Amino acid sequence: MAAGILTIRPMGFSGRGLAVLVLFVISCAGLLIRTLPPARLPKGVTVLWLTLAIVAAAGLIGVSRSGTSYLFAFFLAGHIGYRLETRAALVLATLCGLLCGAVLYFRLGPGYHELPWILGLATGTPVLAGIANRNRQRAVEAAISAAESAERAARAEAQAAVLTERGRIARDVHDVLAHSLAGINMQLELADALLDTGDLDKVREANDKAHSMVKESLKQAQWTVHALREDALPLLESLTAMLESSGHRDVLTVTGTVRQVPAQVTQNLLRIAQESLTNAARHAPGGEVSVELTFAGGSTVLRIRNRPATRTVTRDAGSGMGLIGMRERVALLGGTITAGPVTEGPDQGGWQVEARIPG
Numbered sequence: 001m002a003a004g005i006l007t008i009r010p011m012g013f014s015g016r017g018l019a020v021l022v023l024f025v026i027s028c029a030g031l032l033i034r035t036l037p038p039a040r041l042p043k044g045v046t047v048l049w050l051t052l053a054i055v056a057a058a059g060l061i062g063v064s065r066s067g068t069s070y071l072f073a074f075f076l077a078g079h080i081g082y083r084l085e086t087r088a089a090l091v092l093a094t095l096c097g098l099l100c101g102a103v104l105y106f107r108l109g110p111g112y113h114e115l116p117w118i119l120g121l122a123t124g125t126p127v128l129a130g131i132a133n134r135n136r137q138r139a140v141e142a143a144i145s146a147a148e149s150a151e152r153a154a155r156a157e158a159q160a161a162v163l164t165e166r167g168r169i170a171r172d173v174h175d176v177l178a179h180s181l182a183g184i185n186m187q188l189e190l191a192d193a194l195l196d197t198g199d200l201d202k203v204r205e206a207n208d209k210a211h212s213m214v215k216e217s218l219k220q221a222q223w224t225v226h227a228l229r230e231d232a233l234p235l236l237e238s239l240t241a242m243l244e245s246s247g248h249r250d251v252l253t254v255t256g257t258v259r260q261v262p263a264q265v266t267q268n269l270l271r272i273a274q275e276s277l278t279n280a281a282r283h284a285p286g287g288e289v290s291v292e293l294t295f296a297g298g299s300t301v302l303r304i305r306n307r308p309a310t311r312t313v314t315r316d317a318g319s320g321m322g323l324i325g326m327r328e329r330v331a332l333l334g335g336t337i338t339a340g341p342v343t344e345g346p347d348q349g350g351w352q353v354e355a356r357i358p359g
Contacts, residue, residue: 001028001031003068003071004024004028004067004068004069004071004072005024007066007067007068008020008024008060008064008066008067008068008069009064009065009066009067010064010065011024011064016063019063020060020063020064023056023057023059023060023063024060024069026052026053026056027053027056027057027060027072027076028072029049029053030049030050030052030053030054030056030057030072030076031053031072031075031076031079033046033049033050033053033079033083034079034083038083046083046084047084047088047092050076050079050080050083050084050092051092051095053072053076054073054076054077054080054092054095054096054099055099056072057069057072057073057076057096057100057123058073058096058099058100058102058103058120059103060072061073061100061103061104061109061115061120062103062108062109063109063110064109064110065109065110065114066114070100070115070119070120070123073096073100073120073123074123074126075126076096077092077093077096077097077123077124077125077126077127077130078126078127078129078130079130080092080093080096080127080130081093081126081127081128081129081130081131081132081133081134082130082131082133082134082137083130083134086131089127089130089131090127092127093124093125093126093127094124095124096123096124097120097121097122097123097124097125098121098124099120100119100120100121100123100124101117101118101120101121101123102120103120104116104117104119104120105117105120164332167328180213180214180216180217180278181217183213183282184210184213184214184217187206187207187209187210187213188206188210190206191203191206191207191210194206216246234260234266235260235261235265235266235269235270235293235300236254236258236293238266238270239252239269239270239273239291239293239302240252242270242273242274242277243273243277243291246277248277248289248291251288251289251290251291252291252292252293253290253291253292253293254292254293254294254295255292255293255294255295256294256295256296257295258295259295261300261359262359264333265300265333265357265359268329268330268332268333268357269300269302269355269357271325271326271329272302272304272326272329272330272337272353272355273291273302273304275322275325275326276304276326276353277289277304278322279322279351280304280306280351283309283351284306284307284308284309284350284351285309285310285311285312286309286310286311287306287307287308287309287310287350288306288307289304289305289306289307290304290305290306290347291303291304291305292304292305298358298359299335299356299357299358299359300356300357300359301354301355301356301357302354302355303352303353303354303355304352304353304354305342305347305350305351305352305353306347306350306351306352307346307347307349307350308349308350323339326339326353326355330355330356330357333357333358333359334357334358335355335356335357335358336355336356337353337354337355337356338352338353338354339351339352339353339354340352
């Protein structure tokens with residue numbers, strides 16, 4: 001614009017100079033649209049504004065005698081390509097080239113001899129550069145938007161993974177602490193109550209049982225840490241070691257072809273076994289326990305069954321979270337679990353838990 005003020009002649013407030021000044025101002029106003037965001041102007045207003053600016057630029061070439069008046073048409077054509085959709089931009093750019101070319105070809109102004117008419121036709125060509133810039137800008141915006149969406153998805157996935165891991169740890173903590181601490185607390189309360197009666201034999205018995213439960217809790221804690229590790233031992237060896245450390249020897253029956261299963265399957269089956277053995281000791285003390293591990297064609301099945309209690313059962317309802325935790329574990333792996341009383345056979349009156357996990 002500053003170059004136009006300094007070079008375009010005549011420019012004044014009367015006669016041809018006034019006409020040049022008015023057309024110069026309109027052309028400058030057309031270029032000012034570049035400073036406005038596209039969302040601020042309706043499409044129709046933008047097209048009308050740029051059309052008026054093109055007519056003014058062509059007229060400025062005709063009425064001016066010298067200077068850089070022809071540059072306005074080039075700048076406008078380039079911005080048209082960037083601002084408007086391709087079809088509308090090509091139409092307006094063609095109009096710009098035809099008007100400017102006609103002004104010079106038909107010698108409609110005093111400056112026609114300064115510029116060849118072919119230059120007028122060329123004023124519409126910058127529209128191609130404008131279209132290319134617009135497409136590149138949109139590609140950059142699309143790439144940024146895609147990257148932001150991917151980042152949001154990654155954050156959501158990470159948050160979901162954290163919540164899942166929290167749920168898994170909560171189940172493991174419950175399995176170890178809820179049963180063990182509740183039983184230990186019950187025995188200690190019993191010992192405290194028996195102190196008032198003076199029956200030291202029963203106090204010692206309750207105290208010894210509490211000590212025994214503490215030792216068992218430590219074993220369970222060790223197995224919980226082991227199950228939380230990603231480098232878990234093979235399922236069969238891990239389950240055998242767990243049963244032996246819990247005092248259940250020669251109770252495991254294996255059917256099918258033994259194979260390696262994913263670490264997550266091993267971890268969850270071990271936790272289900274641990275929970276089932278704890279429940280059996282709690283609700284059916286003295287009852288025999290049998291464990292069957294089956295490697296079927298498309299699944300791994302763990303079945304734990306205990307016979308009815310042979311010793312006095314301590315009345316303790318528990319939290320009820322154990323079976324819920326089992327179901328959550330199996331559901332996460334796409335498997336099924338059933339738990340209920342045994343109604344027939346030599347184990348009638350006992351309890352059975354069966355978990356079936358694909359893979």
